[in-house]
Amino acid sequence: MGTSQCMWNPFANMGTLAGKAVTIVGGYGSTVFDSEGRAYLDALASLWYCNVGYGRQELVQAAAAQMSELSAFQTFEFYSNHPAEALSRRIAGLAPMQDAKVFLTPGGGSDAVDTAGKLARAYWRAVGQPTRQVIISRSHAYHGMNAYGTSLGGIPLLTEPFGPLVGQVEQVPWDDPAGLEKTIEMLGDARVAAFFCEPVIGAGGVYPPPPGYLAQVREICRRHDVLFVADEVITGFGRVGEWFASTRFDLEPDLITTAKGLSSGYLPIGAVIASGRVAEPFWRQGSTEVFRHGYTYSGHPAAAAVALANLDLIERDHLIARVAELEPVLASAVAPLAELPVVGAVRAGTGLLAAVEIAEDARAADPTLAPRLVLAIRESGVITRLLRGIALQISPPFVITEAEIVRIAEVYGEALSSLG
Numbered sequence: 001m002g003t004s005q006c007m008w009n010p011f012a013n014m015g016t017l018a019g020k021a022v023t024i025v026g027g028y029g030s031t032v033f034d035s036e037g038r039a040y041l042d043a044l045a046s047l048w049y050c051n052v053g054y055g056r057q058e059l060v061q062a063a064a065a066q067m068s069e070l071s072a073f074q075t076f077e078f079y080s081n082h083p084a085e086a087l088s089r090r091i092a093g094l095a096p097m098q099d100a101k102v103f104l105t106p107g108g109g110s111d112a113v114d115t116a117g118k119l120a121r122a123y124w125r126a127v128g129q130p131t132r133q134v135i136i137s138r139s140h141a142y143h144g145m146n147a148y149g150t151s152l153g154g155i156p157l158l159t160e161p162f163g164p165l166v167g168q169v170e171q172v173p174w175d176d177p178a179g180l181e182k183t184i185e186m187l188g189d190a191r192v193a194a195f196f197c198e199p200v201i202g203a204g205g206v207y208p209p210p211p212g213y214l215a216q217v218r219e220i221c222r223r224h225d226v227l228f229v230a231d232e233v234i235t236g237f238g239r240v241g242e243w244f245a246s247t248r249f250d251l252e253p254d255l256i257t258t259a260k261g262l263s264s265g266y267l268p269i270g271a272v273i274a275s276g277r278v279a280e281p282f283w284r285q286g287s288t289e290v291f292r293h294g295y296t297y298s299g300h301p302a303a304a305a306v307a308l309a310n311l312d313l314i315e316r317d318h319l320i321a322r323v324a325e326l327e328p329v330l331a332s333a334v335a336p337l338a339e340l341p342v343v344g345a346v347r348a349g350t351g352l353l354a355a356v357e358i359a360e361d362a363r364a365a366d367p368t369l370a371p372r373l374v375l376a377i378r379e380s381g382v383i384t385r386l387l388r389g390i391a392l393q394i395s396p397p398f399v400i401t402e403a404e405i406v407r408i409a410e411v412y413g414e415a416l417s418s419l420g
Ligand SMILES: Cc1ncc(COP(=O)(O)O)c(C=O)c1O
Pocket: 047, 107, 108, 109, 110, 111, 113, 142, 143, 144, 145, 149, 198, 202, 203, 231, 232, 233, 234, 259, 260
């Protein structure tokens, strides 16, 4: 076997994929190129992250400049670096909460989620309520693939293979505020640490919140003094037309988890944003409480420098206003797909996020239909993927043009019409 067949891809059936992977070698704007010279319009911004588009030299230069000065140095206990400090200040300034503090995480959103889960429990212990340990999440939720995130996940295919990992997690229906309150009351307030909530469910199938849902669950959490954790790994830094979905939906969370769009993926970095309330027991003068958690690459200076340059770019090019402008363009481009017999539902209308769900009867009649659609769409030069095995994702870079959005909808429509 050649070296090209040693790579074990995430989420892949290596029995069929080995030797057939599409090797991506470059990118520019919303387009990526494979090793055969084919161009693809990226309807996904990779995995919901390449928001400023490919080929941004400003970000490359930010990494190179920082690495020439200081490649990396740890931030445990005493040490810090300028980019990590500046990025934390910048994020705290953007965050929709009072007196925010920022805990930088080195990888993707999974690190941020595990950090937030542990911080929620550590907070309650620090304020003298150590029995508050249960974390509640929603059906269809995706909170990443580390142990906490897997345990909080609401997609059975992704949780069942591993059995129980982190204890004291509970799940409630994704769209039912009364279900959340009932679960909190059943457990008793004294046992519940936090509620994890994607303001717009992403990997579970792109579900914008039902009208009034977020305001109600936010209020329920306040009433029972349960920490509200907004998982904004997808929605943070512009994807719903505001810096945070928490701003758009007026959530004032206790914690926010972020990653992806923080650096547009040019280097991996994430951040947990803690409200003043959550930070206070650890930051208070004379406190003996220490959050004993962190990663070797927390506050990596090159990643932080890239994230700063990425936020600069988003501001300079007014990309968040652009997302707001493109929201109705995307929604009306995909709306007609709902008329196709093979389509069960089209969900759009919250920023640059949409999903085209394949009808249940069509999937049942032909289980190969959904994966064949993904391949057909790729053959036509557009990269998509399936969410929860049922829906085609659309989450393009913020720099996508209106013509490119129309092209994505056309290609989806052609594939759905010819294979459906
Ligand atoms: C809402 C949410 N949380 C957490 C994660 C995990 O992020 P990562 O895969 O970068 O670790 C994701 C990834 O898609 C996500 O969508």
